[in-house]
Amino acid sequence: MAGRRSGSVLVALVVLLVALTGCGGRPAADRATVDVQRLLDRRAAAVLDRDERAYERTGTGTDFARLRAVPVAAWSYRVTGLRRTGDTATADAELRYRVAGYDRAPVTALRTLRLSRGADGTWSVDTDRPAKKSAQQLWDQGAVHLVRGRYSLVLGVGQSGRALREFADLADRAVPAVSDAWGTRWSRRVVVLVPRSLEGMAGLLGSPASSYRGIAAVTTGETGARDRAPADRIIVNPDAFALLGGLGEQVVVTHETTHVATRARTTAATPLWLSEGYADWVGYRATGRTPAEAAPELSRAVAAGRVPTTLPDDEDFGFTGDASRLARSYESGWTACRLIAERWGESRLGDFYRAVGEHRERSGAVEDAMRKVLGTTPEAFTEQWREYLREQLG
Numbered sequence: 001m002a003g004r005r006s007g008s009v010l011v012a013l014v015v016l017l018v019a020l021t022g023c024g025g026r027p028a029a030d031r032a033t034v035d036v037q038r039l040l041d042r043r044a045a046a047v048l049d050r051d052e053r054a055y056e057r058t059g060t061g062t063d064f065a066r067l068r069a070v071p072v073a074a075w076s077y078r079v080t081g082l083r084r085t086g087d088t089a090t091a092d093a094e095l096r097y098r099v100a101g102y103d104r105a106p107v108t109a110l111r112t113l114r115l116s117r118g119a120d121g122t123w124s125v126d127t128d129r130p131a132k133k134s135a136q137q138l139w140d141q142g143a144v145h146l147v148r149g150r151y152s153l154v155l156g157v158g159q160s161g162r163a164l165r166e167f168a169d170l171a172d173r174a175v176p177a178v179s180d181a182w183g184t185r186w187s188r189r190v191v192v193l194v195p196r197s198l199e200g201m202a203g204l205l206g207s208p209a210s211s212y213r214g215i216a217a218v219t220t221g222e223t224g225a226r227d228r229a230p231a232d233r234i235i236v237n238p239d240a241f242a243l244l245g246g247l248g249e250q251v252v253v254t255h256e257t258t259h260v261a262t263r264a265r266t267t268a269a270t271p272l273w274l275s276e277g278y279a280d281w282v283g284y285r286a287t288g289r290t291p292a293e294a295a296p297e298l299s300r301a302v303a304a305g306r307v308p309t310t311l312p313d314d315e316d317f318g319f320t321g322d323a324s325r326l327a328r329s330y331e332s333g334w335t336a337c338r339l340i341a342e343r344w345g346e347s348r349l350g351d352f353y354r355a356v357g358e359h360r361e362r363s364g365a366v367e368d369a370m371r372k373v374l375g376t377t378p379e380a381f382t383e384q385w386r387e388y389l390r391e392q393l394g
């Protein structure tokens with residue numbers, strides 16, 4: 001009886017194991033994940049091969065038409081999770097891609113894909129969308145159109161070819177201007193994304209539209225990547241950009257292009273007054289604008305006797321704060337960089353920027369760089385800067 005009882009338990013365990021794993025010994029969920037990964041591998045290959053029919057054989061083909069204009073050098077998915085209910089499933093995946101001729105490092109986007117399994121047992125993609133709380137890609141917003149410049153690639157949705165050409169022209173003027181100030185040891189190529197509206201810009205950044213209202217453009221990318229040259233994007237807010245004049249447009253694009261050029265030398269040690277101030281300094285460098293013309297908010301404050309006592313903190317550059325305070329923060333950083341360029345020289349300003357970024361952390365970075373490059377201290381420099389504001393803006 002004991003032997004029979006043990007045999008019954010053994011049979012029951014085998015039955016249970018088969019039920020859990022399915023035939024062949026591999027868990028059913030694992031098999032589905034493998035099948036879905038193979039499906040997405042075929043889908044990625046179709047994108048790289050520009051093979052619309054092969055893409056459609058993997059499921060919905062809507063995205064293919066939207067991203068047809070995007071010149072990709074790499075495109076791959078990695079399934080990170082799968083939730084299956086019968087013949088439907090939801091897959092979490094990382095999409096990694098590079099724009100040909102511009103990206104040395106891939107962009108990584110988190111995606112959520114809905115899938116269904118047909119009568120023949122094969123899976124197909126029903127939808128491919130940004131994961132929850134993740135940023136959109138430009139083709140999520142509509143068909144992408146492309147204009148190439150000498151140093152730029154402009155991708156837009158809902159924009160005319162003429163409008164995109166104008167952005168390419170701005171970028172093509174910005175790149176040599178930045179190289180003249182910063183040097184040529186950077187990619188000297190920029191990718192500009194122009195969505196349909198402010199809401200489109202916010203979608204590309206994965207943030208509420210209210211965070212960027214009134215901001216003409218931002219640059220995204222990984223800071224401190226050194227020689228790996230991350231994939232930067234200049235993302236335009238067409239609503240705010242439309243309010244700028246010709247000079248303002250060029251200053252904004254040159255400012256953002258400076259962020260692309262300096263990205264590898266911008267680290268956690270770099271304060272925003274320096275990174276934003278330097279970008280503004282390059283943007284205004286060849287315009288002939290006086291401090292009073294380029295820094296109106298700070299001029300009004302100094303004229304009223306409210307000379308800043310310190311350089312702005314990073315928190316002062318928040319987009320959701322007071323607009324006048326934000327303007328004064330940018331203008332303060334710009335005048336500080338302008339002061340260094342005038343009294344120590346433009347080359348020394350670049351050396352100072354690089355020296356700050358060499359540090360691994362914020363503490364002591366500015367102090368050390370000021371001592372080694374400028375031969376001064378933050379306290380002495382701040383007093384010089386305050387006197388400079390009185391001279392230039394008072």
